[in-house]
Amino acid sequence: MLLDSTLRNRGAALAAALMLGTSPVALGAATPDDTLVIAAKIDDIVSIDPAEAFEFNGIDLLNNLYDTLVELDPERPGELVPGLAESWDVSEDGLTFTFTMREGVTFASGNPVRAEDAAFSLQRVIKLNRTPSFILTQFGFTPDNVDDLIVADGNTLRMTIDRPLAPSFVYNCLTALVAAIVDKETVMANEVDGDMGYEWMKANSAGTGAYVLQSYRPSESYLLEAREGHWRGDANLRRVFLRHIPEPSTQRLMLEAGDIDIARDLTPVDVEGMAGNDDVVITDDVGGYIAYIAINGQHETLAHPAVLDAMRWLIDYEGMANSFLKGQQMVHQHFLPRGYLGALEETPYSLDVERAQEILAEAGIETPINATLSVRNSQDRMEMAQSIQNTFAQAGINIELSVGAGAEVLGEYRARQHEITLQAWGPDYPDPHTNASTFAMNPDNSPDAGLTGILAWRNAWDPEDLHEMAEAAVMERDTDARRAMYEEIQRRHRDDSPFIAMFQSIDQTGMRANVQGFHTGGAIDNATYWLATK
Amino acid sequence: MTTPPDPVSIRPRLWPRLRGVAGVLVALAATLLGLLLVTFVIGRVVPIDPVLAVIGERATQAQYEAARLSLGLDRPVWEQFAIYVRDALTGDLGTSIRTRTPVADDIRRFFPATLELATLATIIGVILGIPAGVLAATKPGSLLDQAVRLIGLIGYSLPVFWLGLMGLLLFYGILGWVGGPGRLSSGYEMMFEFDVPRVTGMILIDTALAGQWAIFRNALSHIILPAGVLGYYSMAYISRMTRSFMMNELSQEYITTARVKGMPEWRVVWVHALRNVQVPLITVIVLSYATLLEGSVLTETVFAWPGLGLYITTALFSADMPAVLGGTVVVGMVFVGLNMFSDILYRIVDPRAR
Structure with missing residues (x-):
């Protein structure tokens, strides 16, 4: 991966921070203060494109890179809250939904978020027709009709469905990451042979999320960097570094040694083995x-x-x-x-x-x-x-x-x-x-x-x-x-x-005792990194 | 000033050499083609559907068919094979079904990790294994011999998975002497990402080239334990083989002659006898190195080491054939390459082979 000079400077700053901040053990056991280090088994991830991702680990990543029109509140499971849409409404006949976009939000690229981006994102899912597209095709969208049924009109997005479904059902579906809003300009600038940016999105992100994808190495690691001035308020920790650690007992050893902040794939044996360790907290979801x-x-x-x-x-x-x-x-x-x-x-x-x-x-x-x-x-x-x-x-x-x-x-x-x-x-x-x-x-x-x-x-x-x-x-x-x-x-x-x-x-999650505010999302939602502190 | 050689005298020498090179190339090509064919057939015989790994549980039949088409799996098997070989000849190893990245890129990422680990492990195995084997052979039945044989036996019979975990628990978890799993600690991993240009992909070499000694030390603290574990197995094998080669050699008549002539014992053992077991020893060392270069999936799992063994195994479980075949090509080339290398070494150490 080629790195620009700002990244190199960040690396130098990080190096300096490490020299000052880490313990004299010199083996680098402590994790950097501004970075949440997570161990998980992530070789299930096939795609990190919202139009295609369907595995839990991939969706957890996307939840932190992208936002949806309607969201779930990470602190009150199952509760719908406004996301990139500030408000929404449904017509008397229950067929037409209107979403008013939140003003002043920008993508990581700096481009403003428009209703046009929202329409493009949903249309892209239908046209690419990958596995998770069924979540949106339930509303009657097909590649042929979707341009007429999902329309951007100024600051609003209008969506017409084929039968009067329960509005809560429609909103719930729109919280799924397949309905994440992507940056149309950036994605289309990277289009190859009419693929709507599909190739490019295998290793890049183009969202409004609390974090931006800094590097992604399949079956090895990903590194996220927090955005400044996020509409929801900035993430508490500047970086998230997730390492692919396939063996649960290895995750446990690293957690106990303080080499990672969070272990996501512990077995009951590991959990039992850590009972009595005051440095580690286990949460059950x-x-x-x-x-x-x-x-x-x-x-x-x-x-x-x-x-x-x-x-x-x-x-x-x-x-x-x-x-x-x-x-x-x-x-x-x-x-x-x-x-x-x-x-x-x-x-x-x-x-x-x-x-x-x-x-x-x-x-x-x-x-x-x-x-x-x-x-x-x-x-x-x-x-x-x-x-x-x-x-x-x-x-x-x-x-x-x-x-x-x-x-x-x-x-x-x-x-x-x-x-x-x-x-x-x-x-x-x-x-x-x-x-x-x-x-x-x-x-x-x-x-x-x-x-x-x-x-x-x-x-x-x-x-x-x-x-x-x-x-x-x-x-x-x-x-x-x-x-x-x-x-x-x-x-x-x-x-x-x-x-x-x-x-x-x-889901049993092991965390260092100083980690607060990490939500796995439980049965309903996905992992949120931006509220975590340590 | 030398006189130009007589062209007539060159020809008979050049020809066998050229024929030799051509023979090696043909052997290389035949080996790789055979390897690919077998792997390809196995990939078709296993009852795992690669399409399912890509599309997941919920996909409709239409999406299934579309994915199958885009992966080229609708074509006849022989045609898929021909396309694969044609692309491989131009250096295109295809795209991994699972990671969606070019297999060549994946291998560039995973192989250096294995190469670094295997090389260090082999060095450890050789440095410890040969002297241990030689010493044991000089005093068969002694306490030292028993100890070497016992250590070798343990090395043969302990599961690497267990030894790795116990090593981690003791040296990393309890004593804190070594770095943990992975090639670097998290903070250093990010520094490596930002500050160190990739030259070889081997962290120890790249950080040394960049003068990043803090990262180098961290990498060394991480590699030492897995390299030690693999090196132990390598040592167990090398010491046993050295012992048996040396025992055989020390019973030869010329050794008795040398001793009768009053040659110092150390010279008899370390110079005369050891020189004569060089050729079979090279074979043993190269074989053990080649085995390590395939990647050790269990060690790589325990130590979260992103190496070739883990890559190929994960790929196998999702029937990701481009990745499996790409890995196979690399392993095949390593074997063939090391064989050629050992041939050259034979010629250097043994005048009869020249």
Whole structure:
């Protein structure tokens, strides 16, 4: 990476600061005072372009480089606050949304933020048509019509959608980083062969965020530098340096030695090992991942309602959560994670082998039943699978484990070739529809439909009227009524679908005791670096 | 003043040399092509779909097809291979599916880290391993011999992962004698980013060239432990092999003759016998060096060392074939190159091979 002279000068200043500020240990153990140093495993990042990024670590980075029209308040989870739009309004018929842009905001390049940039950003997502674009195409946008449906008019952005959706749903979707506002002039100045800056955005940022991307080395590190005069108020720490540290125990050692400020991938063993260390604080946040098993509807015996029902009573939810999953997962039996509108915390199912046997006998199901459970080769998933194998066998359901790499198991699942699969699903935007649309909706169950992105389709399951109920819920404008609808959908889905939700993830973050104000975002939001102090 | 050589006398000498060079080049090309072919086939046989690594869970079938098309995976396999080889010949190793950056750039970033580590580890292995092996061979069955064999045996049987973590815990976590994981501490990493021009990509060399001694010292404190761990394994191998070569050599008749003639024992061992085991020793050292240059994925994981082994392994798990193939080409070239290098060394140390 070529560096201009200002950067070199900053480097010299940093060097001087280090000489004065660090301890005489001389091995540089202390982190620089103005820099937040984070260790995380970031080799999942495929893209840092808002139009394409979909992995958690990539989204966490983007949250600090870009802003959206509507935002979530990092300190009050789930609460919508104005972002680059100062205010917004929706027409009587619920089809036209108008956003008034905040005045006086500039991009890192110095260019002013205009409604035109906002329109360009959203249109760019639709036209590039990468994975996360579905968050916006739900409103009826296509590459052909988006220029007419999203229009900049002076200081306002007008967006027309195809059906009267719940406004809260629309706003929630717009907080997702796929709707981040990018600097049209800068991006288009770097366009190659009509790619709308796609190549350039692989390694650069063009946003209004609290930080600017200084360097990005895939699977190695990224360095962010705070902007001065940010509209939200300047970031507390001048730099953020994130290092790719793949091994959790290595993260732990570095945290204890003070070589990093934050460790994001600790295991329960590491957390337990650090108990009693006053220099380190552990925070628990609920994460967004739901661990579940799903049964392929094409398998007649396995998909029999009685067999599915028996399986729900054959999982040792508590036993797993209190042993090898302790600190990592909590029992959760519905498809919406805690923190979402309509999420349910009740856990009606527990391990009850006799009951499962009765259910099978009453329905006249002959045992043993043989089945294959596909699972990816990570330790926690394998342990879950082994526990399930053990308890299923007690009622005569003999499981053979089929272990593969993540992409391999996913490939089989998308092709409807699994029998039973153990999976985890993370929400894509902070609205209940994100999971309802995939767990409880399936517009066309035929094999030729190829709706590989939809979980119900992958399991060859037709949700019947649940589909309509979910569609009605996303149109409901009254929040309380909407909540009640999702609660009902989830209860029915829990008792009567080929999905068995088991756990919700917990994120344990290790921080040096002097670090304050770092938010992981939990199940709903993404990591915010700009409020952190140390 | 020399007289110009007679052209007739040149020809017979030049020809075999040229033929030798051509032979090496053909061997190099054949080796690399074979290596690529095998890797390519393996890449097609593994049941991992590279497209899924790029597009993620939520993508629609249309997006899947578009990604597949843009990656060129819709073409017949032999055609993909031909395109790959054609591009590779012009130095274009393709673009990594996962990191979206040119594979050549990735390798330029990751290989120097491995090269630096492997070189230092090999130096440690040679400096400790050869004397240990020689000393053990001179007094077989002695306490010293037992100790060398025990250390070697431990080196063979301990998992590197465990040894690395324990080393970190002791020397970094508890004693604080060495720098932690990674090539530099965070503050120095940023200084390196801003202040040191990249010449070789090896931090010790680049900082020395730039006169940045503070960063150099920090880098040294970071590399010493992983290099020590890998060097230990290298030492275990080299000392065992040295011992067995030397035992064999010391039982030869000329050694007895030298001793009978009253030659000092140190001269018999360190000059006469050691000189004669140079050739097999070179093979052993070069092989051990080449193995380290492939990158040691476990060591690199524990020490968060951004090296080639970690790069290729991560790429394999997401079926990122351009990255795997690029890494394979580099490893293949390292092997072939080191083989040629050891051939040259043989000729220097052994007059019979000239």
